Amino acid sequence: MWFKNVKAYQLTQPLSLDDDDLQTMLQENAFRPCGSHDTATMGFASPFSQAGKDGAMFHKVQERYWITVKKQEKILPAAVINAELAEKVAQIEVETGSPVGKKQQSDLKQEITTRLLPQAFTKNSYIHGFISIPEKLVVVDASADGKAEGWLALVRKAIGSLPVVPMARHSLxxxxxxxxxxxxxxxxxxxxxxxxxxxxxxxxxxxxxxxxxxxxxxxxxxxxxxxxxxxxxxxxxxxxxxxxxxxxxxxxxxxxxxxxxxxxxxxxxxxxxxxxxxxxxxxxxxxxxxxxxxxxxxxxx
Known part of the structure; x- marks a missing residue:
């Protein structure tokens, strides 16, 4: 387990975590697979799950809490949707003799997406991060702000509060x-x-x-x-x-x-x-x- 990218944040207030309570809170927000009409789902998983091992919802070493978020996304290639949309638009225009407007095309595209979602492949990804109580640090293995913010938001939702600011609050x-x-x-x-x-x-x-x-x-x-x-x-x-x-x-x-x-x-x-x-x-x-x-x-x- 070696982080390749880091988005670092510092705690602005003291944070105390009880192991039993943390396990319960993360379990209540555990990962669940996408349903037939979900485009994506996100939840907590055991830090060891990516290696095919189950266990606690976090891993702790010397007051550093390793927490893993698992995300599953449905994969619907844009080319497939656009091809079906083009066929449907052409059919309607032949039947009505009138061009299909942007609003109707948008509605058709949504209908096609909804219909194809149950058949879509899924892609799993993981976001790892840890909270270091001694150093008042939160560290996320992410190269993009959106990915790191997703981890922070889910942890904050689970434990009720995660008072952090970026480690660097101005351009360096x-x-x-x-x-x-x-x-x-x-x-x-x-x-x-x-x-x-x-x-x-x-x-x-x-x-x-x-x-x-x-x-x-x-x-x-x-x-x-x-x-x-x-x-x-x-x-x-x-x-x-x-x-x-x-x-x-x-x-x-x-x-x-x-x-x-x-x-x-x-x-x-x-x-x-x-x-x-x-x-x-x-x-x-x-x-x-x-x-x-x-x-x-x-x-x-």
Whole structure:
């Protein structure tokens, strides 16, 4: 269990979770498969369910609560719906001798969708996140705001309250630009990938990869007023990632030095391995995010 993307939030008020109550609250909002006319459903599942194991509705290690949301969507290709719609519209126009208006076409499209839904394939996906009580952090493995907000909303609905704000509440482009021009904080080593954006109306974007960030070309772009929107880095030989100006992290990869700590657990001991990986990963991420809050002077309260 290694998160690949992170949307990080900080708790604005103390949060206390009782294990028995949490199990009950999550169970009451458990995942259920799509019905014949559902387009999508979402609910909680055991964190181990993706590995084919059932268990509690959350997994806890050192006051860090791993909670998993499962989503099921009906897959109806637009080409199939549009093909049936075109046939139906052509038939009506032949029978009536009049063109079919936009409102009628919209109604027909909805009728076709409703009729085909029971025959549609389903797609399952999972959103993992954890609440770290000691660090007052909420961390969601998501690359998009909508996905993370979906996890937050469902958890908030289940437990009644989840008082959080994004860890970064303003654009970090000035801070990230400072990292490139004047040096990153101790513990952060910038690597050779970045995205720069102009601040004028043109909003021109320059993306560089496999290029030293102290090169003359990069300096020219920065001197021209462009600001850093994304930059890749390594943190204390623990992980590599790309940080974006909104405070999100993408393409997180934990180093072999970290992953090797769980390497002696046999692969057939699925639950033991997931437990160890989550314990290690959540601790390292919490430490890293706490470091980032200090390095970027982001408020912890």
């Amino acid at each position: 482009q000035s801070e990230l630009t400072h990292w490139v021009t004047d040096g990153a904080p101790d513990g952060i080593t910038l690597t050779e990938e970045a995205e720069l954006k102009s601040t004028d109306d043109l909003e021109s974007v320059v993306r560089v990869k496999n290029q030293p960030l102290d090169s003359d070309e990069i300096k020219l772009h920065l001197d021209a007023g462009k600001l850093v929107q994304k930059v890749s880095f390594e943190y204390q030989e623990t992980l590599t990632a790309v940080i974006a100006e909104d405070g999100s992290f993408k393409r997180i990869k934990f180093t072999d030095r970290i992953k090797e700590e769980t390497g002696d657990i046999p692969k057939d001991q699925v639950e033991a391995r997931l437990d160890a990986e989550f314990a290690l990963m959540s601790a390292e991420l919490s430490t890293f995010l706490d470091f980032v809050r200090d390095a970027l002077t982001l408020n912890k309260e």
